[in-house]
Structures are given as structure tokens and as C-alpha cells.
Amino acid sequence: xxxxxxxxxxxAEARVVRAVPTAVPVARAGRRRVTSxxxxxxxxxxxxxxQGFERTTVDDIARAAGIGRRTFFRYFPSKNDVPWGSFDxxxxxxxxxxxxxxxxxxxxxxxxxxxxxxxxFAPEQILLHRRRMRLILGTPALQAHSTLxxxxxxxxxxxxxxxxTAQRPDALAPRTLGYVALGVAIAAYEQWxxxxxxxxxxxxxxxxxxxxxxxxxxxx
Amino acid sequence: xxxxxxxxxxxxxxxxxxxxxxxxxxxRHQLQDIAVEMFSEQGYDEVTIEALAAAAGISRRTFFRYFSSKADALMAGFDADVERLRxxxxxxxxxLPLMDAIRNxxxxxxxYHADDLARLRQRLLLQHSNPALLANGILHYExxxxxxxxxxxxxxxxxxxxxxxxxxxxxxxGAAYAGFMSWLxxxxxxxxxxxxxxxxxxxxxxxx
Numbered sequence: 001x002x003x004x005x006x007x008x009x010x011x012a013e014a015r016v017v018r019a020v021p022t023a024v025p026v027a028r029a030g031r032r033r034v035t036s037x038x039x040x041x042x043x044x045x046x047x048x049x050x051q052g053f054e055r056t057t058v059d060d061i062a063r064a065a066g067i068g069r070r071t072f073f074r075y076f077p078s079k080n081d082v083p084w085g086s087f088d089x090x091x092x093x094x095x096x097x098x099x100x101x102x103x104x105x106x107x108x109x110x111x112x113x114x115x116x117x118x119x120x121f122a123p124e125q126i127l128l129h130r131r132r133m134r135l136i137l138g139t140p141a142l143q144a145h146s147t148l149x150x151x152x153x154x155x156x157x158x159x160x161x162x163x164x165t166a167q168r169p170d171a172l173a174p175r176t177l178g179y180v181a182l183g184v185a186i187a188a189y190e191q192w193x194x195x196x197x198x199x200x201x202x203x204x205x206x207x208x209x210x211x212x213x214x215x216x217x218x219x220x
Numbered sequence: 221x222x223x224x225x226x227x228x229x230x231x232x233x234x235x236x237x238x239x240x241x242x243x244x245x246x247x248r249h250q251l252q253d254i255a256v257e258m259f260s261e262q263g264y265d266e267v268t269i270e271a272l273a274a275a276a277g278i279s280r281r282t283f284f285r286y287f288s289s290k291a292d293a294l295m296a297g298f299d300a301d302v303e304r305l306r307x308x309x310x311x312x313x314x315x316l317p318l319m320d321a322i323r324n325x326x327x328x329x330x331x332y333h334a335d336d337l338a339r340l341r342q343r344l345l346l347q348h349s350n351p352a353l354l355a356n357g358i359l360h361y362e363x364x365x366x367x368x369x370x371x372x373x374x375x376x377x378x379x380x381x382x383x384x385x386x387x388x389x390x391x392x393x394g395a396a397y398a399g400f401m402s403w404l405x406x407x408x409x410x411x412x413x414x415x416x417x418x419x420x421x422x423x424x425x426x427x428x
Contacts, residue, residue, distance in 0.1 A: 106428055107425055107428060108425050108426055108428070140355070143355055143358070144351050144355070161425075170402075170405070172398070172399070172402050172414065172417050172418055172421060173421035173424075173425070175398045175401070175402055175418075176394075176395050176398040176399070176402075176418040176421045176422055177421065177422070177425055178398070179394030179395060179397055179398040180391045180394045180395050180398075180422050180425075181391075181394075182394060183387070183390035183391035183392075183393060183394030183395075184387050184390065184391050186390050187383065187386040187387040187389070187390040187391070188383070188387070190386065191383050191386065203383070206383060207383060207384075207387045210383065210384045210387060211384070211387050211388065211391060211426065212426045214318060214319055214384065214388060215319050215423055215426040215427050216426075216427065217317055
């Protein structure tokens, strides 16, 4: 499988649809218009599969979805943002989750718990999330855009570590643990995408636990 | 029409990078130095492979014996480091714990001399200033991670594609990359303590 592997990655949304407009304009005649962000994603992913990510325009997606260009932009700021779902909202949720964890929970355990939660999806959302991650990890044209998303994800981890250890987020240890956590998540994602029956949150959990065990002198 | 006759001989006669110790100055490294200079002065997009080859006194065809693309000319040093990493890991004392062995090898391979550090900094800054160079670099980073995954798999009695070897490779790469970025963000300083510090911070966090 050709995966474009950035220095590391993570996941996106699924359950959150808060930012989605509730009133969708009337579709043009003869087209089945989409009425949710998830539907719009599916329509876009179908086009990406058929004609390639780079050759698909926002106009193509809007036309296939039976919506106007302006409506598309109410769901997503750009074509590059489509595979990322409501990533920003999910990231904010992870930030709050980390903050709510007991200060007595060991640092890497807290990060493990937060990463597993971040990557836990309802069964009906799994298919969409697989399509997202295949695109994100396998589309060269998305790389530059994804780099910014990875950086935002790492920053949440780094700020949590910084807070816990009374350092600045750009100090060596917080910065390093942001990269480390993302590396673990990417490795788990690659395994998940290669096995249709694998469970993503189990893989995330196992990845963090096995790495911790490797530092204790033996595999889990 | 072309100079295949003499360049074939030249390419074949090139010294191969030695295993331990910094690799000797090879043609790949000389081409890299020329590329860094020309990309820095004229901008990566402005420099053609013809111009690069001409500055090195070789033909375009010969250039392609050393590198498969213009962007690859910047990766000669990194590619050599990957081979050194493979060799250092292969020579590791089997009694040394896995994660310690990897940490030591990564730090040893990146033990640059002061002169080389300045050039490394220039190369990395150049790479990070251009999306095409950065994207190409990421492809080369895959090989580094593959070397770590193979070593970890051997030690663990697993396959390199299995979860733990992959997790180790990607996370250790992440830590090393953080060390490089931290070093790059400061104007001066030594790389080795930063790299060892990053890998140490990772070990400490997991052992806490």
C-alpha cells in the first residue's frame, strides 16, 4: 500500500456535527441533495475515488451533492479540509479531556487514555473514518495541508505535558512527546488500514502499552 | 551525443560510504554541497538539473547515476546516515536493552563535527523552506524508520510490519525529529545533547 507518511498523524471527527448548518438550501431539480456533513464527505470521497483528489474541484463536489458552491463552503473552508471532518472541534474535545483527567494519573497513561478516546468511533462511523484516513495518509497533494493539522494535534499534547511538568510547550520534553504520541498514532493507523477487521481503539491502546513495555525491558 | 562511456567508469569507481565513522567525501556529497549552494543562492525552483550538473562538471546523464531527482541531491548526507544507522545497529551489543540500543545508535550516527553541523543546519533550513524539498525528505525518512523497525523486529522475534516494531520506529523517529527541530530553532548549540535529550525525555516519560 502506498501511504504517504508524514512525520506523524492522527484522526478526525465523526460524532461532532455542531458546526454544520441546519438549514440547507433547496437543491437543484433532479439531484439528491446532501443534508449533512457526513453525506457531503461520502459524496466527495466517491468523486476522489473515481477521478482522483487533485482532479476533483469544489464545483464537482457541490454539483454531485446537489448543493451550491456557497453551501459547500459552509461545511468546509476548502477541498483540503473535507478529509479532516470536524477535526478542530475534536481537537478541542481532546484538550478538555486531558485537562479533566486526574493530576495523579501518570503522564503517559493520561496521553494514552486521551488518544484512545480521540480515536474511538461508533460502528456506523467506522467506514467513513477509514475513507478519511486512507485519503489523508495516501494522498500526496494533501501533505502540505495535513502538516498543519498534525502540528495542531501535537501542540495539544505538548501543552498538556508542559502544564504537567511546569515547562514551556516548546521546551524539549513537551515538544518531543507531541511527536512521539503522533508517531504512535500513525503506526496504529497504518495497521488499522491494512486490516479490515481491526479495531482502531484497541490498536491505539495496544500501541501505547506495548511501547511502554518495551521501555521496561520487554514486549507486552 | 552523450558521455556514457567515461561516466559509467566514473560511477563504478566511486568509493562506497564506509560503515563506522563519518562517510568519506564522495561524489554524492560533492553534488550535495553544490546543490545546497545553488538552491540557497538562486532558489530551488530556479535551478535546473542541467545547471547543477554543469556546475559539477558532469553531464545530466551522469547526474542521474547519483540521484533520481533534483530534490534527492539534498538527501545524500541523510541517505548515508541511514546506512550508518543500519551498520551501527547491526553491531550493537545484544545484551543492551532494545530501546537503549536504538537511542545510542541514533545519537552516535548523528555525531556531527562542528564544521559539518553548520552545513547540516543550512541544509535543513533549505529543506524546510521549500514544500517540494520537505515532501521529498519525508520519503527518505521512511527508509530511516524501516531500518529501526527491522532492528526492533529482529530483537523482538517479530516481523518489521508488526505493530510494535512500527510503533517503535515511528515514535523514535518522532523523538529524533523533535530533537533536530529543537536544535534548528536555536541559532547555535550542539546537536548530540539535544538528540540524546529528546530520546531521554521519551524514555523517562514511559518509565515514570
